[in-house]
Amino acid sequence: MRPALVFIHGIGGARDSETERASWLEALAVGARKAGHSSEGSALGQNSFTDTAFAYYGDLFIRPHAQGGTAPPDAAGEDKVLRQLLEEVIDTQLLACPGEDERRVLQHASAELTATRQAQGSGELVRRLVNVCTTLLALPGIRRGGQWASGRIMAGHLAQVTRYLARGEPDDDGRMLDERVCDRILGFLDEDRPTVVIAHSLGSVVALEALHQHRGPVPLLVTVGSPIGMRTVVRPRLRPQPPATPNCVGRWLNYWDRDDIIAPRPWLERDVLPNTVGCLPVSDRVDSDGIWVHTATKYLAQASVAGPVMEAMRLAAERPSA
Incomplete structure (x- = not known):
């Protein structure tokens, strides 16, 4: 049976x-060749042994008339959670232990963040949080990487995390933003392979929340650049609680x-707690080249990331059909 490979993106516009699917596949192929899987890496882009999909949900975060398709939080409570995330x-x-230049920028941003506690009204707090993000754009890695054009766009993209976890923004049918995002992801998952x-x-x-609703086999879950372990903002708001590995996951590499x-x-x-078969995430550090290392393609081009993916795909392809 041909296995499937599903990419799930993070914050952004x-x-x-x-285009994204091709970019992620190209990076994964680079990592695969580094890990000694040259033939599988070459076959990735041709879908010759697997079907690949890029599970896009970013359009669900777009707010009308917002610069870059997004904007800082505008609902009660979202601004305070964004402040906690930045903190x-x-x-x-x-x-x-950052370098001297990084420490100076971070200390300045921290002082600005402390001042937000005296902000009067949500509008004033949002304005100050945008200023904090503008300060953080001076960090060498972010500045030279050119990830965000302004502090307002950076705040808007980071606020996608808080908006998702707020469990609000119902549509005309009463389905909250997080439900619509998870439903979109589940639409890319096949329970029969x-x-x-x-x-x-x-x-x-x-992915963590959607996979708790999925019944098909997921031999490998790979998470990169994950904020799941943020103990103030993310971890306490995950569903279900306490956070646990979804039962459909056979192996989780972070x-x-x-x-x-x-x-x-x-x-x-x-x-994170283990699932019913004892699966826990296993975390490993990578050292990417370049300036802005948060991008998914930086991670996928690593041999230590791509190698286990290729092995899991090969084993899944050899698995007899049920």
């Missing part, structure tokens, strides 16, 4: 699914980069 990111980065899932950033949160500011607590096995 609008994307073209086919955890900044504090964790300060503990990581094994599926390897690779989830990045916020996508790892979405990868983090020391310079990835979105994955401040990388050891997910300390924060």
Whole structure:
């Protein structure tokens, strides 16, 4: 039986699914060749031994008349959660013994964040949080990477995490934003054949929750740049509680980069319970080249990430049909 490979993206603006799928496959093929899987890596782009899909849900976050398709939080409580998220990111980065320039920027952002506690009204708090993000854009990695054009866009993209976890924003049928996102992901999962899932950033949160509703086999779940371990903002708001490995998952590998500011607590096995077959996430560090290391393609081009994916796909392809 041909296995499936599903990519689940993280925060950000609008994307073209086919372009993104090709980009992720190209990066995975690079990592596969580094890991000694040259033939499988070459076959990835041709869908010759697996069917691949890019599970896009970013359009569900788009707010009308918002710059870049998104905007900072505008619902009660979202702004305070965004402040907590920024606080955890900044504090964790300060503990990581950054260089002098990075420390200076982080301390300035921390001082601005402290001042937000005196902000009067949601509008004022949002304005100050945008200022904090503008300060963080001065971090060498973010600045040279060009990930965000402004603090407002950065705040809007980070706020996608808080909006998802807020369990609000109902549509005309009363379905909340997080439900619609999970339903979108479940639409890419086939219960009749094994599926390897690779989830990045916020996508790892979405994958964790969606897979609890999935009944088909997932021989391997790979999470990269995941915020699941953020103990202030993310972990307490996950569903179900306490966080646990979905029962459909046979193996879970979690990868983090020391310079990835979105994955401040990388050891997910300390924060997640095993499923019924005893599967826990296993975390491993990678060291990516370049400036901005949070992108999914940086992770996928690593041999330590791509190798287990190729092995899981091969074993799934050899598995007899039920």
